[in-house]
Amino acid sequence: MYKLSERSKKVLYAVVQSYINYPDPVGSRIVTKRYSFGLSPATIRNIMADLEDMGFLTQPHTSAGRIPTDLGYRFYVDSISSKGDVSANIEIEILHGLYNRLQVLKNNIELLLSETTKSLSALSHYLGVAMSPAPDVTVFGKINLLKYQSDKVAVVLFTDDGRIKNKTLQVSPEISQKDLNRIAQYLNSEFAGLTFDEIRMRLLKEISKDKTKCDTLISRALNLCREALYFTFNELFVSGLSEVLELPDFADLNKIRELSKAIEDKHMIIKLLDKLSETEGLKVIIGSENTVSSLKDISLIVSPCKEGDRQVGVVGLIGPTRMNYAKAMYIVENTARFITKMLTER
Amino acid sequence: MYKLSERSKKVLYAVVQSYINYPDPVGSRIVTKRYSFGLSPATIRNIMADLEDMGFLTQPHTSAGRIPTDLGYRFYVDSISSKGDVSANIEIEILHGLYNRLQVLKNNIELLLSETTKSLSALSHYLGVAMSPAPDVTVFGKINLLKYQSDKVAVVLFTDDGRIKNKTLQVSPEISQKDLNRIAQYLNSEFAGLTFDEIRMRLLKEISKDKTKCDTLISRALNLCREALYFTFNELFVSGLSEVLELPDFADLNKIRELSKAIEDKHMIIKLLDKLSETEGLKVIIGSENTVSSLKDISLIVSPCKEGDRQVGVVGLIGPTRMNYAKAMYIVENTARFITKMLTER
DNA sequence: TTTAGCACTCTCAACCCTTAAGTGCTAATA
């Protein structure tokens, strides 16, 4: 890694700051004018040339000013995260906006997350995203099997964190409610406290073991269980497309197409958030830091939400790399904190 | 209404057809070249001028060809709906694509509808939409109230058409599972066969009657019921944004913004589809025929899906007014028919 | 080490011009 002199840092910071506020390439004159270094444009020019050599800045073309590279943004983000220089009145907005909307939804985390994305995007003018926890951190709560019409079984699954999942299964030879209750009881005692990844593994083992015995009745029950327990836990919520379309960064049709494809391919975002949600606290991914190539022109800010010390979701923002990181990070952090607080202290 | 000569009709039809295939204003020369009328451009010009006077065509500017107005498209749609001139191999695509994907989802209509939108948009390159039925046509099936943790009640509601809805309620003084069972039993017997609109009305009456008596226990139960039965039934599914962004009609940034706003304001589309879903069969709404002003530049094709003679959803396509109506109508109609068949004959 | 000066580069908007497409009107034609 390069070592930057204190002065270079200040200039780099100023360039990024200016570009974030104003979507025009930043020239040496602007830097001297908007930020009072005691230096002439020529000197700034030299510094900026150095910063370009080091990979922090780049030029759209020879006679334009400079704009930050992803590395430049990274420097910026790393230096603000310790500061926290956003006006505090956003917080009040957040609290008010969220409080009224979400208070009602305490008991429905999925709806709560989905509403949160709206609030996030409204506050930030970026894409609000949220995701409910993956099966490897979702803990089994309770299962109910309800007979429904003659040949159908409704599966109602409670996760430990208060989500309810349901589905209908068709069972070819009828099963009585009594038998269903017994199966449910078995599952409840067997799987209490396990995550769904663990449960799946256990079931898989069970089934392969069972095959040797060839007991059709038990194997039927096992298959039923497997089906009954298969749900998509990772639900992704996104909103605010019309917000980001107002940004100059998405004035280009191709950029919009890329973004809309990225949004539609939820699977990919889920995978990404999944990986990120393992870490604690606020996380910022800038442009090509992202391994997923289709997201290499956008940045992502995420933070997990908790209830007690169980994770109940991830919230975040997606925007252009030229993003108001300070504000966006502030919003994400406080939204996550707010939800955590609300869920924990009830 | 104007009376059109047979010849004028043919010209109008040709103009619309040409413009749909080719997004360029249609001139008199093109008409004579692409469609063999035994007439010279000058004559066609006269006819087209008449058609413009009558409001079927319009000119982007003086020296351009003509493009259809919404009225022009309307004429076109009305004249093809009796014909059906789409190559039949789309049908095979539809059946194959849908069959494999949807067969599994017979028991989950909401997932089925959501998957259907993807298939619709992939086939048509327009926006695929689908909506589950509104509370005024959704019939109560069965309710289960399950005690869950000490102060929570999980409501699991089965609609007549096989949807399952659930939510968690917080109840301040605990209620025993036994009492919950009694309440559920009461609701099941009381509301069997009613639509949710009817149920809400009945409950409202019940509650106002109850107030005079001031029996807190019953009133608590009633409030619980009211909460327990309040769900959003109208679920809207949309997909294929990235498909429509490829169309030349949405090359303009403002058009995209409008569209994305329309998509995000699901409430409005729901209201619209709701109104449309009352009618039988395929319905086409072209541009400003739509009363909702924000949708005045796009067209909408919808058709209800049924199971037996109960409506289980609406499917459709949203696209620019310059839409391949023949193909789109064909796709929507057959998709709806396919789903209806699949659900009915199981 | 910093800065002033200057030549150089590049984009962007404005402008002009030409081309091409298409129109409406009029007068000739079948």
Next chain:
DNA sequence: TATTAGCACTTAAGGGTTGAGAGTGCTAAA
């Protein structure tokens, strides 16, 4: 009388030129 050929007119779009403006890198002076 309906159709058509001919023609003048309109307009958008593409291409080329030009000048302004912004910004740079380099050099030489402070």
